[in-house]
Amino acid sequence: MVKKLRIDRRGFLKIAAFTGVVGTVAGFGYPVYKYLSPPQQETQMPRSLLVDENGNPIKASELEVNKMYLFNYPLVNTPNILINLGDENGNPVKVEPLRIPLNMEPLNEPSYIVGGQTENLAEHVPATAQLYEFPGGVGPSQSIVAYSAICQHLGCVYPQLKYVPPGQSTEFPTNPPIIGERGGVLFCRCHGSAFDPFRGAIVLSEPSLRPLPTIVLEWEQDTDNLYAVNVVGPVIFGRTCNTCGGDPVGDKVVVKKSEL
Amino acid sequence: MPRFKKLAGSNSGSLFEWIVDRAGLKEVPFYRVPFHYLSIDMWLGALVAASMAWLFISGLLLLLYYNPQKPYESTMNIVNNVAFGKVLLSTHLYAAFTMILTMYIHFFKNYFEGAYKKPRELVWLVGILLLLTTLQTAFFGYVLVGDIVGTDAINVAKGVINGIFGLNLGTLISNMLLGTNPEETYTRALGFHVLFAGLLALLFMLHFSLFEAHGPTPHHKDTKWRTKPEKIDQKRKDLVPWFPINFLYMIGIILMLWSAIFIAVAVAMTQENIHPLINPLPGPPPDSPEAAEHPPYPPWFFLFFYKIADFVFLSINKPIDLGIITIPATPILLQAILTLFLPGIVLVLLPFLDKSDSRHPLKRPWITAFGALMIIYLVQTTIWGLLTPGQPVRIGQAILVMLPPLIILVIGIHMLKKGISRAEAGGQFASLLKRGSAAATAGLVMLFINSAFVFAQSVAGEGASAATRALEAALGIGGSVIALLFVAYLAKLKKELKELEQEGKTEQTQENLQQEAQTSESVESETGWLNVLALFYVILILYSLYNVVTIADPITGAANVLSYLAVMLASLYGLIMIIFRVMTEKYKPIIGDFGDIKPHLLAAAILLLAAYVNIA
Ligand code: HEM
Numbered sequence: 001m002v003k004k005l006r007i008d009r010r011g012f013l014k015i016a017a018f019t020g021v022v023g024t025v026a027g028f029g030y031p032v033y034k035y036l037s038p039p040q041q042e043t044q045m046p047r048s049l050l051v052d053e054n055g056n057p058i059k060a061s062e063l064e065v066n067k068m069y070l071f072n073y074p075l076v077n078t079p080n081i082l083i084n085l086g087d088e089n090g091n092p093v094k095v096e097p098l099r100i101p102l103n104m105e106p107l108n109e110p111s112y113i114v115g116g117q118t119e120n121l122a123e124h125v126p127a128t129a130q131l132y133e134f135p136g137g138v139g140p141s142q143s144i145v146a147y148s149a150i151c152q153h154l155g156c157v158y159p160q161l162k163y164v165p166p167g168q169s170t171e172f173p174t175n176p177p178i179i180g181e182r183g184g185v186l187f188c189r190c191h192g193s194a195f196d197p198f199r200g201a202i203v204l205s206e207p208s209l210r211p212l213p214t215i216v217l218e219w220e221q222d223t224d225n226l227y228a229v230n231v232v233g234p235v236i237f238g239r240t241c242n243t244c245g246g247d248p249v250g251d252k253v254v255v256k257k258s259e260l
Numbered sequence: 261m262p263r264f265k266k267l268a269g270s271n272s273g274s275l276f277e278w279i280v281d282r283a284g285l286k287e288v289p290f291y292r293v294p295f296h297y298l299s300i301d302m303w304l305g306a307l308v309a310a311s312m313a314w315l316f317i318s319g320l321l322l323l324l325y326y327n328p329q330k331p332y333e334s335t336m337n338i339v340n341n342v343a344f345g346k347v348l349l350s351t352h353l354y355a356a357f358t359m360i361l362t363m364y365i366h367f368f369k370n371y372f373e374g375a376y377k378k379p380r381e382l383v384w385l386v387g388i389l390l391l392l393t394t395l396q397t398a399f400f401g402y403v404l405v406g407d408i409v410g411t412d413a414i415n416v417a418k419g420v421i422n423g424i425f426g427l428n429l430g431t432l433i434s435n436m437l438l439g440t441n442p443e444e445t446y447t448r449a450l451g452f453h454v455l456f457a458g459l460l461a462l463l464f465m466l467h468f469s470l471f472e473a474h475g476p477t478p479h480h481k482d483t484k485w486r487t488k489p490e491k492i493d494q495k496r497k498d499l500v501p502w503f504p505i506n507f508l509y510m511i512g513i514i515l516m517l518w519s520a521i522f523i524a525v526a527v528a529m530t531q532e533n534i535h536p537l538i539n540p541l542p543g544p545p546p547d548s549p550e551a552a553e554h555p556p557y558p559p560w561f562f563l564f565f566y567k568i569a570d571f572v573f574l575s576i577n578k579p580i581d582l583g584i585i586t587i588p589a590t591p592i593l594l595q596a597i598l599t600l601f602l603p604g605i606v607l608v609l610l611p612f613l614d615k616s617d618s619r620h621p622l623k624r625p626w627i628t629a630f631g632a633l634m635i636i637y638l639v640q641t642t643i644w645g646l647l648t649p650g651q652p653v654r655i656g657q658a659i660l661v662m663l664p665p666l667i668i669l670v671i672g673i674h675m676l677k678k679g680i681s682r683a684e685a686g687g688q689f690a691s692l693l694k695r696g697s698a699a700a701t702a703g704l705v706m707l708f709i710n711s712a713f714v715f716a717q718s719v720a721g722e723g724a725s726a727a728t729r730a731l732e733a734a735l736g737i738g739g740s741v742i743a744l745l746f747v748a749y750l751a752k753l754k755k756e757l758k759e760l761e762q763e764g765k766t767e768q769t770q771e772n773l774q775q776e777a778q779t780s781e782s783v784e785s786e787t788g789w790l791n792v793l794a795l796f797y798v799i800l801i802l803y804s805l806y807n808v809v810t811i812a813d814p815i816t817g818a819a820n821v822l823s824y825l826a827v828m829l830a831s832l833y834g835l836i837m838i839i840f841r842v843m844t845e846k847y848k849p850i851i852g853d854f855g856d857i858k859p860h861l862l863a864a865a866i867l868l869l870a871a872y873v874n875i876a
C-alpha cells in the first residue's frame with residue numbers, strides 16, 4: 001500500500017513539475033516573443049512638394065528628358081528615381097496608365113501584362129491576380145514617372161539599380177540586352193533584374209518577381225509644380241508597410257539630379 | 261520511450277534521465293554540502309548571481325532598442341511603444357538594485373564570519389573587485405536613460421571626480437569616461453556599461469571557480485568557529501548529491517529572487533509619489549519644466565559618498581606646495597582617502613592582517629567593530645545625503661552623528677571581548693551583560709548624545725537650522741541603536757560559542773543525523789497536503805500564463821503583467837521546494853514544521869502582494 005502511494009505521488013509530482021516548468025517558460029517566452037517584434041508605427045502618407053536644393057519648387061516642364069532625379073519619399077530613408085521619360089532623340093514619351101499584377105511570372109511568355117484601365121487584360125494574367133493601378137505619366141507631356149529605387153529582389157539601391165535610356169542599352173552586361181517596349185530599362189546590376197520604366201516598372205527579367213513600387217505624382221498645371229502623394233504597387237522592399245520603420249518626409253522633399 | 265531506453269543503457273527509462281546521464285549531471289564536480297547547509301544564509305552569493313543573471317538577460321534584450329544617439333527618446337520608446345519593454349527596463353533597474361543590496365549582505369556576512377581566511381584569500385580579493393565593478397556598471401547604466409535623474413548623476417559624478425583629483429586631472433578623467441559632448445557621453449556610457457558588465461561576468465566566473473576550489477567555509481556550528489577544518493569533509497555521511505538536490509535548491513533560490521524583484525517593481529509602479537531615486541520608470545527629460553523640481557542626486561548607492569563629500573572641514577581648498585609636487589585645490593580628496601581608499605586597503609589586506617585561528621567575531625574584535633562601523637556609516641550617510649543633499653557639514657555635526665555609534669561599539673565589544681579571553685571573568689561579564697548592560701549602555705549613549713549635542717551646537721554655530729539639528733540627532737541616535745543591536749547580537753553569539761564548546765564533538769552530531777535519517781524511513785510522513793499544494797501551484801502557474809498572454813495592453817498593464825510573472829515564478833518556486841523536500845525526506849522527515857512551510861509562506865507573501873497590485 002505504502003509503496004504504491006509513494007509511486008503515485010512521484011508520478012503526480014513529475015507531471016506537476018513538468019506542467020509548472022513548461023507553463024513558466026511559456027509565460028516568459030511569450031513576452032520575449034512580443035518584445036522582439038518591433039512595434040509598427042504606421043504614419044500617414046505625406047503629401048510632399050518636390051523642391052530643388054534651394055527650396056524652390058521643381059518645374060515639371062524643366063525636367064531634363066531621360067535624366068535620373070532622386071528624392072526620398074514617403075520616409076527619409078526610402079529613395080526613389082524620378083524620370084522624365086523620352087525616346088532616343090530626347091522627345092518626351094507619354095506613359096499610359098496600366099493595371100499591373102502585384103506578383104509577376106517573368107518566365108512565362110509574355111512575361112508581363114499590360115492593359116489600360118478600360119482595356120481587357122491579356123490572357124496570361126490569372127483571374128485571381130491582385131492588381132494595382134499604375135497611374136501613368138504626369139506633366140505637360142504625361143511623361144514623368146517615379147519609382148522606388150530599392151530593388152524588389154534583394155534590396156539593392158540606386159546606383160546599383162539605375163535607368164538606362166533608349167539607345168544606350170548597348171553598354172549592358174546581358175546579350176542581347178533586356179530592354180522594354182520603348183528601348184529603355186530600369187536595370188539592377190546586383191542580380192540582373194530588369195524593369196520596364198515605360199510600363200509601370202513591370203518585371204522584364206527575373207530574379208525579381210515583383211514590379212518596382214510606383215510613387216504616385218500629381219502635377220499642378222497652373223504652377224507646373226510636382227507633388228508626391230502616394231505609393232502603389234508592392235510594399236517598398238524590406239518594410240512591413242510603406243510608412244513603417246523611419247521618419248516620414250515633410251511637406252517638401254528635395255530632388256537631386258543624378259550624377260550618372 | 262523505448263528508443264531512449266536503448267540509448268541510455270540499462271537503468272534509465274526516460275528522456276530526462278538520458279539527458280541527466282549524458283550531461284553528466286550526477287558527476288558535476290561541485291563541492292558537496294550537508295543537507296542542513298541548504299539554507300539561505302549559506303547561499304547569499306547565489307542571490308547576487310541570480311540578480312546578475314536577470315540583468316544579463318534583460319540588458320541584452322534592452323540593447324536591441326537602445327540608441328545612444330537618442331538616449332531619452334529610445335528609452336521612452338522602449339517604455340511606451342515596445343510590448344513588454346516597460347517590464348524589461350524596470351526589472352533591469354530593480355535587479356541592479358537587488359544585486360547591489362544582496363552583494364552588500366553577502367559581503368558583510370563573509371566579513372563577519374571570517375570567510376576570507378586561508379585558503380579563501382583569492383575568493384575574497386576577487387569579491388572586492390566584483391563589488392567595485394558592479395557599482396561602476398550600475399552607475400553607467402543609470403546614466404544611459406538620459407532622464408533628469410541620469411543627467412544629474414553625470415553632473416554629480418563630474419563634480420565628485422573634480423573634487424577628488426583637482427580640476428585638471430579630474431576633467432581629464434571625466435572626459436575619458438564620459439566624453440565631452442552629449443553624443444559622446446551616451447555612446448561611451450553604453451560602451452562602458454556593457455564593457456564593465458562583461459568584466460563582471462568574467463570576474464564572477466573567476467570568483468566562482470576559486471570558490472569551488474575549496475568549497476564553502478564549514479558552518480561555524482561544525483567548526484565551533486575555529487579555522488580548522490578549512491574545508492567540508494567530502495566523506496561526511498550527510499552530504500547531499502549536487503544533482504538533483506543542490507541543483508533544485510539553487511533553482512529555487514533564483515526563482516524566488518526573481519519573483520521578489522518582479523513583485524517589488526509591480527508594487528513600486530502602483531505608488532504614485534515614489535521618490536525619483538527608486539522610481540522603476542524613467543523620470544522627465546532634463547530640459548522639461550518638471551525637471552526643475554528634482555534636486556541633483558547621484559544614484560542612491562553613491563549617496564553615502566555624496567554626503568561625505570559635504571564634510572567641508574576636510575576640504576583642501578587651496579593648492580598645497582609640497583616642494584616636489586603641488587596638490588591642487590581638491591575639496592574632496594581627503595574624504596575620498598579616508599572613506600574610500602583607506603577602507604579599501606584594509607579590505608584588500610584583511611586576509612593577510614587577520615591570521616588568528618578563530619572566525620568568531622569576538623575573537624577578531626577590531627575587525628568586527630570596523631565592519632559594524634562600515635554598515636552604520638553607510639546607512640547614516642546614505643540617509644543624510646538623501647535628506648540634506650549638498651549641504652555642507654561642519655565638524656561638530658559629523659561628530660554628533662558619527663561618534664556615538666563608534667563609542668558604543670568600542671565599549672560594547674571591549675566588554676564582551678574581555679569576557680571571552682579570560683574565561684573566569686567571562687562568566688561575570690557575560691552575566692553582567694545579560695542582566696542590565698544593554699540598559700546601562702543605552703543610558704550612556706543618551707548621556708553622550710546630550711553632551712555631543714551641546715558641543716555640536718557650539719561648533720556648528722548658527723549655521724544649521726533647528727530642523728537639521730533634529731535630523732542629525734536622529735541620525736546619531738539611529739546609528740547608536742544599530743550599534744546597540746549589533747552588540748546585543750554579539751552577546752548572543754558569545755553565549756552560543758560557550759554552548760558549542762560545552763557540547764560533544766561534531767562527529768556525534770553527524771551520527772545523530774544518520775540515526776535520524778534511518779528512523780525517518782519508518783515515519784512515512786503525512787504529506788498529502790504537499791500534493792494539494794503542488795496542484796494549487798500548477799493551477800496558479802497556468803492561470804498566470806493565461807493572464808500574461810491575454811493581457812490587452814502590456815504597456816499600460818505592465819504592473820499587472822509583472823505581478824502575474826511574479827506569481828508564476830513564486831509558484832514554480834513553491835513547486836520546486838515541494839519536490840526538493842520530498843527528495844530530501846531521508847535527511848529530515850517532513851513534519852510540517854516551520855522549515856517545511858517557510859517556502860510556501862514566502863510564496864503566499866508574493867501572492868498577497870500580487871493581489872494588492874491587481875486591486876490597486
Ligand atoms: C550584459 C549585460 C548588460 C547589458 C547588455 C545591459 C544593458 C543596458 C542598457 C541598454 C540599458 C539602458 C536602458 C535604457 O535606458 O533604455 C541599461 C540600463 C541599466 N543597467 Fe544594464 N546592462 C547589463 C548589465 C547590467 C548590470 C550587471 C547592472 C548592475 C550592476 C546594470 C545596471 C543598469 C542600470 C541601473 C540601468 C538603468 C536602468 C533604469 O534606470 O531604468 N546593467 N543596461
Ligand code: FES
Pocket residue numbers: 151152153154155156188189190191192193207208
Ligand atoms: S537586388 Fe536587384 S536584382 Fe537582386
